[in-house]
Amino acid sequence: MDRDFMLQLYERMVLIREFEETVKFLFLEGTMPGTIHQCQGQEATAVGVCAALRPDDWITSTFRGHGHALAKGLTPQELLDELFGAKTGCCQGKGGSMHVGNMSKGMVPGIAIVAGGIPLAAGMALAFKLQKKSHIVTCFFGDGAVAEGAFHEGVNMAAIWNLPVIFVCENNLYGASTRVDLVMKNPRISDRAASYGFRGETVDGNDVLAVYEATQRAAEECRAGKGPVLLELLTYRRTGHSRRDPCHYQPKDEREAWAQRDPIERCAEQLGLDETAREQIQQRIQKEIEAAVAQAKVAPQPTPADLETDVFA
Amino acid sequence: MEIKMKMPDLATNEGTEIAVTKWLVEIGQPVKRGQPLLEVETDKAVQEVECIANGTLNAMHVEPGQSVPVGHIIATIEVG
Numbered sequence: 001m002d003r004d005f006m007l008q009l010y011e012r013m014v015l016i017r018e019f020e021e022t023v024k025f026l027f028l029e030g031t032m033p034g035t036i037h038q039c040q041g042q043e044a045t046a047v048g049v050c051a052a053l054r055p056d057d058w059i060t061s062t063f064r065g066h067g068h069a070l071a072k073g074l075t076p077q078e079l080l081d082e083l084f085g086a087k088t089g090c091c092q093g094k095g096g097s098m099h100v101g102n103m104s105k106g107m108v109p110g111i112a113i114v115a116g117g118i119p120l121a122a123g124m125a126l127a128f129k130l131q132k133k134s135h136i137v138t139c140f141f142g143d144g145a146v147a148e149g150a151f152h153e154g155v156n157m158a159a160i161w162n163l164p165v166i167f168v169c170e171n172n173l174y175g176a177s178t179r180v181d182l183v184m185k186n187p188r189i190s191d192r193a194a195s196y197g198f199r200g201e202t203v204d205g206n207d208v209l210a211v212y213e214a215t216q217r218a219a220e221e222c223r224a225g226k227g228p229v230l231l232e233l234l235t236y237r238r239t240g241h242s243r244r245d246p247c248h249y250q251p252k253d254e255r256e257a258w259a260q261r262d263p264i265e266r267c268a269e270q271l272g273l274d275e276t277a278r279e280q281i282q283q284r285i286q287k288e289i290e291a292a293v294a295q296a297k298v299a300p301q302p303t304p305a306d307l308e309t310d311v312f313a
Numbered sequence: 314m315e316i317k318m319k320m321p322d323l324a325t326n327e328g329t330e331i332a333v334t335k336w337l338v339e340i341g342q343p344v345k346r347g348q349p350l351l352e353v354e355t356d357k358a359v360q361e362v363e364c365i366a367n368g369t370l371n372a373m374h375v376e377p378g379q380s381v382p383v384g385h386i387i388a389t390i391e392v393g
Contacts, residue, residue, distance in 0.1 A: 021347075024363075025346065025363075025365050027321065027322070028321045028362070028363060028365050029318070029319065029321075029365045030319045030321060030322065030383075030384055035322075243323075244322075244323050244324070244325055244355070244357075246358050246359075246360030246361075248358065248360075
């Protein structure tokens with residue numbers, strides 16, 4: 001694997017981690033409004049998947065979408081502006097944390113309804129297929145989405161019409177506070193694909209290269225008309241479900257075991273980065289984010305005149 | 314420079330007060346961003362609150378057992 005490319009993946013993961021940590025402290029100090037759903041620990045899923053896509057491919061996301069957005073090429077500035085409700089945000093301040101996206105960068109604003117993005121992704125892929133466009137759609141959802149009716153409906157549609165969709169299940173073992181084995185007799189989510197007649201694969205979601213390679217294979221199949229594909233990425237959330245969740249349901253030994261498999265540290269080891277090199281990268285990215293925060297805090301807020309623009313209902 | 318740390322918005326029901334149950338650092342001790350600073354009890358759970366800055370804990374403004382609204386100043390941190 002090309003070292004420069006891998007370094008890019010590493011830096012993108014650090015960007016997501018530092019972004020999320022910064023937002024966490026903005027929330028704690030009381031300057032960030034609302035609640036937030038963060039993805040510390042899951043950076044390799046977003047980065048590995050999006051690195052295997054073309055800029056004109058599409059993703060759909062969830063309420064936990066900051067990482068997906070940064071991985072798809074949205075800037076920290078347009079995201080922070082959005083989180084502060086500013087007019088300069090990626091959704092003009094009308095989406096907030098749970099609905100970040102940018103249509104010009106191939107990211108539909110986050111769909112906060114659990115499993116809500118799955119039929120939508122099938123619909124987008126159907127449109128691309130009928131228009132004979134080569135875009136593929138990558139649909140991110142969590143383990144909690146799999147038991148929703150919308151999962152069955154969307155996945156089945158994509159299967160019968162061989163639609164170019166990569167269904168990416170980020171299985172972080174908990175749907176809010178409920179562990180997967182309490183709600184699934186078969187907790188291997190990728191097995192579900194076989195019952196719809198297409199290929200499923202379980203991947204170490206904390207190994208950014210493994211995620212990248214699995215997504216590349218899936219993307220090739222989708223572009224060859226052999227989609228869809230279901231990728232189950234095994235990962236772990238290192239924060240609460242939302243900022244108000246103290247996360248007491250994650251057992252200490254489980255947390256520690258997953259901390260040993262941290263995607264950023266593993267990638268740093270693969271790259272052979274020493275402590276100094278890691279700190280330099282982290283500090284450079286921190287500075288970039290701090291500058292974006294300072295700008296977002298004074299960014300212009302929407303005015304009453306903006307109330308009815310860009311909304312449908 | 315001093316930073317005033319406020320009670321974060323951790324309650325699930327709007328308007329509920331949050332109780333400080335215990336301080337985990339003593340006055341005059343160095344603190345780091347992300348270090349557990351105090352323990353609070355919301356309407357839903359007992360949880361630790363992380364310090365928001367690197368520096369020294371200069372003052373605590375809420376006694377254990379006392380409840381305060383979100384945004385109330387709970388600590389002063391001297392930063393470098």
